[in-house]
Amino acid sequence: MSNQFRIGLYMAAATTALAVSAPAFAQETTAPEQGGVGDIVVTAQKRAQNLQDVPISVTAFDDTAIKEAGFTNSLSIGDQVPNLEIKTFGGVPNIFIRGVGNNDFNASSIGPISIYRDDVVVASTGSQIFSLFDLERIEVVRGPQGTLFGKNTTGGAIQFFSKLPDDIFEGNARVGYGRFDLFEAEAAASLPLAEGLSVRVAGIVRRRDGEKTNLFNGEDVINVDEAAARAIIRWQPSSDTDIRLSVGGGRDRSDYLENKPVGTINGADLFGYTDPFPDKANLLNFNGPSRNYSDNVFVNLSVAQDFGDFSFRSLTGYDKSEVDNRVDVDGGPLRIDEIVFLTDAEQVTQEFQLSYDRGPLNAIVGLYYFQEDLDADSDADLLGELTFAQGALPLITRATRKNKAYAIYGQASYAVIPTLRLTLGGRYTIDKVRATHRADLIEGYFDADIPNGTPVPLVPFASLKDTFKSFSWRVSADLDVTDDILAYASIDRGFKAGGFNIGIITSVAERTQVDPEYLTSYEIGLKTTLFDRRLRLNLSAFYYDYTDLQVLSVNRQAGSAVPTLGLDNAADATIKGIEVEATAVPTDWLDLGLNMGILDATYKNYLSGAIDPVTGDPRDFSGNRMPGAPKFTASTFAQVTIPVGDFETRWRVEYNYTGKKYYNNAEDELISSGKGYGLLNLRFAFANPDQGWELAAWAKNVTGKAYIVDATDTSGFGFVPRYYGERATYGAELSFRF
DSSP states (O other): OOOOHHHHHHHHHHHHHHHHHHGGGTTTTOOOSSSSSSOOETTTTTOOOEGGGGGOOOOEEEEHHHHTTTTOOTTTTGSSSEEEEEETTTTEEEEEEETEOOOOOOOTTOOSSSEEEETEEEEEEEGGGGBBBEEEEEEEESSOOOTTSSOOSSEEEEEEEEOOSOOOOOOEEEEEGGGGGGEEEEEEEEEEETTTEEEEEEEEEEEEEEEEEETTTTEEEEEEEEEEEEEEEESSSSSSSSEEEEEEEEEEEEOOOOOOEEEOOOOTTTTTTOSSOOOOEEEOOOOOOOOOEEEEEEEEEEEEEEEEEEEEEEEEEEEEEEEEEEEEEEEESSSEEEEEEEEEEEEEEEEEEEEEEEEEEEEEEEEEEEEEEEEEEEEEESSSOTTTTTTSOEEEEEEEEEEEEEEEEEEHHHHEEEEEEEEEEEEEEEEEEEEEEEEEOOTTTTTSSSSOOOEEEEEEEEEEEEEEEEEEEEEEEEEEEEEEEEEEEEEEEEEEOOOOOOOSSGGGGGEEEEEEEEEEEEEEEEEEEEEEETTTEEEEEEEEEEEEEEEEEOOOTTTTTSSSEEEEEEEEEEEEEEEEEEEEETTTTEEEEEEEEEEEEEEEEEEEEEEOOOTOEEEEEEEOOTTTTOOOOEEEEEEEEEETEEEEEEEEEEEEEEEEOBBBOOGGGGBBBBBBBEEEEEEEEEEEETTTEEEEEEESSSTTTOOOOEEOGGGGGGGGEEEEEEEEEEEEEEEEEE
């Protein structure tokens, strides 16, 4: 057994033992109504249920947990969820759940993890990174969700739910200041407008100077500049009708997360540059653009009507995003390998649901429609100012994609006996994909003093189209072993639609078409609430049979000096693992938590297009660990609450650990996190609950750990860019309710 596995088991045993033993002294005098873990209501099955009654692996955060964890944006939750890994490159989020994810940096990529905002899918990569504020809860649903969720949920779904308007005037506000001149301001308020009609408005601003220094010009880099707002109008003319209109958007003018390169040719990169401070993650040395700009607007309309035992719901969504990312890929002082990613995406969704709930039967049927229009352009100045080849590789890529998806689905749960329920569901989906693509070399494109030359079609224009059809399904059974213990077993089949490789490529051979990928999941689990509600302990174990994986890989052909990017149905894989989630309240003043994931995700057979430089044969990646799949992840916290007169103090310590992970298919040590890393976070709050105000101080990455969050496989060009996480940060904030 590896050290990571031992550490995980020790942590689980210690936390559970403490949680189990402590309540024994208090449970006779403390009733469940007076303490213990609270219920969390989730909608992972498209209906409101207690988290402990849902036979699916779900991690949920209520508004208090979101606040205590200090989540800032949609990608910041990864450290708190077992077997969830999130990174970005080129402004594209790469999300992995249980090793299933997307390792493609092109904005035209489509991941197998779906993100939902108030039940509406957010498909465009340009819209998936957004500020978190005024949320009711977050749900992370693990495993294929092939029946009730649309768009490519082979690996799972992440859902964000906004707070809804109340019929009374109330609100809250928060202002904070921290290291690197961090400034945050957030406010929200509910306003009653008329009988049954109310509105809630909310917004946030977050700015911070760069937490790293660029030695090339002496400036701070990786600045943060974000703002977002949202308004929800809710009309309830009767107890059976609920109509909600949400309008919102966000603006991001932050820097791009730049890198520290590692040379692969005699200790330097291809152009003779060596990092003068390789051991100082906060010192960069690049000469190039660094921006991660985006604008997003969305409009959602939800109409719900109850008819006795039936409920009808219509969900309409519109989303538009524009992204302008400018990246210095090599991270060096020469103006080379600079890429501009320009993305414009627009989507429309419509879903109709009809549900029935009476007696032993709960059922839902639905229709789903999705339409997306994407323009993805990239301007790559590959050789830049190199005197021997200036302007030789100005690669200009223009791509579009029009995607339409149609689906009909249904799922029913039936209580065979009061304690045993069987569930059967299915979904039939049709995806129609149309794309155009071209890549030209245009002399003088990046030189304002030279007129552009005639485009040379390196990859000639092509119009591509195809239709993909698939049936996904779910079979499960769940049993109430006792009133506080639920056991379940399930088999799920999910799929991700096929498509085309229309990113940055240099040959027609790279413009490949991929077929759908499929995943069959086998899972068993326990959900328990024990010891007079002092312990909530959920366990799950799973096995995945993953076929026809769509894999993006960097290939190096024999006799070729330029690596190629291949997107192919290149591999099958097997994934298996265990997850533990425990929350304990041994006494009314102590809260403990543990989330832990153990994962074994490997390619079963994968003969790549890359050539072994020694043997000249294709490289065999079979048996390699999949990208974004550390063997062990864990997050723990302990929080002590101490009353001081009319006030309350809360002391929280949090430790998040991520095991070693690779960022490419070849298990290259240079293109990995290097080793596992742990981050220590602290928070102290002084509050008056009756008056509704709180003054808090916090610190993240207290020990100043330098850790690698991403690395790009550009070794064929003579360097590997490695991206480091945030340095130690700290601050204080004041929040209050009104």
